Amino acid sequence: MIIVMEAQATPAHIQQVSSKLEEKGFQVHLSQGVERTIIGAIGQKTTTTMELFETLPGVEKVVPIAQPFKMASREFKPDSSLIEVGGQMIGNGQVQIIAGPCAVEGRSKFLEVAHAVKESGATMLRGGAFKPRTSPYAFQGLEHEGLEILAEARQITGLPVVTEIMDPRLVNEVADYVDILQVGARNMQNFFLLRELGKIQRPILLKRGPSATIEEWIMAAEYIISSGNEQVIMCERGIRSFENYTRNTLDLSAVPLIKQLTHLPIIVDPSHGTGKWKLVEPMALAAIGAGADGVMVEVHQNPSEALSDGPQSLTPENFARLVTRVNKMVMALRATEN
């Protein structure tokens, strides 16, 4: 790290910082500038170490040099990670299309939509058994019964299944029923949950928190990986900005950035990312243009009767059109890479 001293810092201030750095095991390089002194510190720093130096007298700021994430970084592992899910690969250039309703609302309804999306070309199923809702008065999911319906749909359609896990006490139970465990946006920094998910060997779909920076999001992946589970799939689903025509602001720049900074695959959720079904197809195509490894979209046979997220759900007909367009675009892009 680099420690920038204030213009008025005295030699005693500089000496104190240098001594403390050496005491913590850093090598010290002093540069005397026109206006201020800069101290380069070579060694293993942690976020906490950095903060300490900010509080010493005469210090203006501390500038980190290395990225705070290690095991998730592309420097640590230059080759892109491939993650196997039910015989399919995420991250190998194929584009996954994960579809299904926001919440599992009942057995026959879920099986019906599962068949419909499979027929249109979905490669995986999604559906929520546990629903975290802003209001305590809204539908909270079928819970255990929902998991059983998901498992049945998986068996019937042959498609892998994704569902959200919220309670660290239920990690093993949920892992028994589904192929991919999803960490919802609101739980991205639920570190107890992340650590539990690091103890199982099952792919984790890690949604970006609505106010998480790219760096914080990668640090959440680092929690899971450093706890023992390397199978992390990132999922961009929109960040919170001042714009409120859309439910969130889908930050597609995150797609190429995650690919540059990490070795992890990334998929995009244009349903939550926009909150409006009329924007889902154009933003799914945009996600593919940006280089995403897949999209996850909400589909409901009758959005005006959905128990949650109706306004952002596609009908099966609109979903079929999206699949056709996405697949044509994937082929066109692949043709230009050679």
Next chain:
Amino acid sequence: MIIVMEAQATPAHIQQVSSKLEEKGFQVHLSQGVERTIIGAIGQKTTTTMELFETLPGVEKVVPIAQPFKMASREFKPDSSLIEVGGQMIGNGQVQIIAGPCAVEGRSKFLEVAHAVKESGATMLRGGAFKPRTSPYAFQGLEHEGLEILAEARQITGLPVVTEIMDPRLVNEVADYVDILQVGARNMQNFFLLRELGKIQRPILLKRGPSATIEEWIMAAEYIISSGNEQVIMCERGIRSFENYTRNTLDLSAVPLIKQLTHLPIIVDPSHGTGKWKLVEPMALAAIGAGADGVMVEVHQNPSEALSDGPQSLTPENFARLVTRVNKMVMALRATEN
């Protein structure tokens, strides 16, 4: 709620919306405007009901009329709630000054700072036993040992103690040791945790999430209250904005707003709200000006050796100065109310 139809909506569209409203138990009022038709729906709506209507053909938007929170609202309970903590009252016009280090780092260090802040005029103690950290490689707290130290400090100083609870499995254990359980900003929408906290009878300090709107924050309080625990204290600690000179943007307008919209007390955390100790005193004074029921500040005997949040921690000397100024200001403000 109000349903605004598109300019091109047909009579059949309007009829479909009206029928569905009546089917759901709403009374319907039609207003034919110059450019579009507006449908007023009188009845008990939920967020989910509203969303349903957004997806019907011909509907442009659905506008909520009533606020989504009930038990937390001042309409529901016009008198301000007073919350008793260890013989002291929060919300009665007194100003609480809660102080202590970010994390409990060890027995003797914590007792030392506890004595120091008590002597300077702190009315409650704070200290973290469980530390949620962005990095998995940073200090995570003394956990159970930290709780025992907190309980000892409470006994010795006679001051009530606040600590953060993160894991729903530990609610009862933590409640055995401390007076106020704090929900951290990152867990504001950890609904499993909120529901567990609704089952105990102990004051909850509910920090605002860094990307939570005022409404979402009140809805989180509603989760706790509607689960059975009415003792909720709101805590503004800064929101995330584009400005990054400060760690967060302390949104002091939240103070008078929470007082207008709810009956709950609110305190302000200028330490996390700014991330810089030089800003803590002016922002504590500003919080009092805005009408806060208290402030919570981080104090460490040696910020440059703190295991977390050093840069935003006051020394005991600076804290003493803050207490003096806050108390003088409280008296001046009270004098002007009459």
Next chain:
Amino acid sequence: MIIVMEAQATPAHIQQVSSKLEEKGFQVHLSQGVERTIIGAIGQKTTTTMELFETLPGVEKVVPIAQPFKMASREFKPDSSLIEVGGQMIGNGQVQIIAGPCAVEGRSKFLEVAHAVKESGATMLRGGAFKPRTSPYAFQGLEHEGLEILAEARQITGLPVVTEIMDPRLVNEVADYVDILQVGARNMQNFFLLRELGKIQRPILLKRGPSATIEEWIMAAEYIISSGNEQVIMCERGIRSFENYTRNTLDLSAVPLIKQLTHLPIIVDPSHGTGKWKLVEPMALAAIGAGADGVMVEVHQNPSEALSDGPQSLTPENFARLVTRVNKMVMALRATEN
């Protein structure tokens, strides 16, 4: 508009609002709800009228029904506007690729890059003669000399030219030299400038302000159109969010939204939108996926010697690759529309 009364509003409050509405020429519809009264007001409202009612006693909030923009809206003009520039059409399904350096730095350098981008497939040229810079100490552009260089490049290459106009006093001078006048993001609400641009008959490229909502941006277009110039092209160039890995957050949802709400064409600037040249190509492809009518990218023969915006400029080689990929993708998308 809809006026929602507070739960405690008295009959006298409701009467006062109703009378004032009628005095201003509105038709009044009362709906008595369970908890509160709602007043529907039918008539021509302006933003100012709405605000007035917010201040009357007993009023909780005023909800707009109609959008505030008229001449820019798709309701006003259902067919998409086509804008002719130097024999080419913007908005007809073709994709325009506008390229060139951030600033015109000198005659030979500009002509060189102009030839290079034309050869690679650019359809229009860009280059700044007047450069608004955050720092008063940075290069401010060649000003009049820059305009002459742009005009010469246009003549030699046959490509239309875009440049930024900042000073309302220079509108006619700049219009004499270039084909499209660009309003920069920082001037999106410089209403004196917008009105001057409404008085000429020349296409205007209207960049979105970094903190402008979709609605404010369309209102800026409305200023130009209502002053007499209908040739407005919208340009999304990123908004300001908390994320700072990228210079701005490119809000591609704006592309389908502008197409739904207005009849105006929209192009995307992934150079300013990301600030990093490595993200420009993926985000240009994403923009096309989202349905943009074109992209505008910064190209410099030697980005490490650029007088401004070097880090986000492509080399001519990288630009050539972008053009190839964009054009293949446009063809693939068009094939799926039939």
Next chain:
Amino acid sequence: MIIVMEAQATPAHIQQVSSKLEEKGFQVHLSQGVERTIIGAIGQKTTTTMELFETLPGVEKVVPIAQPFKMASREFKPDSSLIEVGGQMIGNGQVQIIAGPCAVEGRSKFLEVAHAVKESGATMLRGGAFKPRTSPYAFQGLEHEGLEILAEARQITGLPVVTEIMDPRLVNEVADYVDILQVGARNMQNFFLLRELGKIQRPILLKRGPSATIEEWIMAAEYIISSGNEQVIMCERGIRSFENYTRNTLDLSAVPLIKQLTHLPIIVDPSHGTGKWKLVEPMALAAIGAGADGVMVEVHQNPSEALSDGPQSLTPENFARLVTRVNKMVMALRATEN
């Protein structure tokens, strides 16, 4: 500045950066770290110089050391600037209370409110002659006639007058009529206007742009100062965040920050900062607590008939109460400083 090389940077990359630095007149210090090389560059850098190095192969990032502003900085001028306006001083510990309607709506109405606020204790008058409005259909101000009314009110009441200037062509005309020229939030980066204001000798009230960082705002002050006019008063009026209960998010941390980073006085506008009159008094008191040199508030004799900003305007009665409370608080704070 510090140049951080990528982990994979080769010796040739490092050599190229070093040579280029020396060519630009910098002294070079190399630090070979465990994972990467860091190059310290001592010399006069500009923003543009920094950007250049970001584009060289092998460079990961460029970190600025010195602040980009000079003449506005407290390092440049350690003593706080005092600005004289009509015999009063801004910045000397007195608190100015600037009051008046958003827009000058007519002679008798303005004189009436001017008298009222003077009587209640206002120390300066405000009123807009030119009104930049989001909608082209809203009231745009009385323009020249408004200036004459302002001048008359100044003469009658003896209070100095503030008004907004938007058009660089009108700087001298407006300066003839008023004491302080205000740069509105939307024009904070209208660099042509800032340069014109640098050429006159008249105090400038520089409002912060709704999406301007502290650094960009200070750079706007630097434009005015470096053009020759040192009389700049900063004005915090809220930034744009995701929270929309309030019109803007009043960032009071800016008050102590501006005082630490610059020598300029700062006042706070809680009317625009909140958009709701019920929040104006608590936020004015908060501003004083934070250390502001004054507040600027909108007052209208009949807010429900105001031609603009009615919802955030105080009645003269509420304003009188605000003045009393602000003045008591100023005395209390001053008493604690000794």
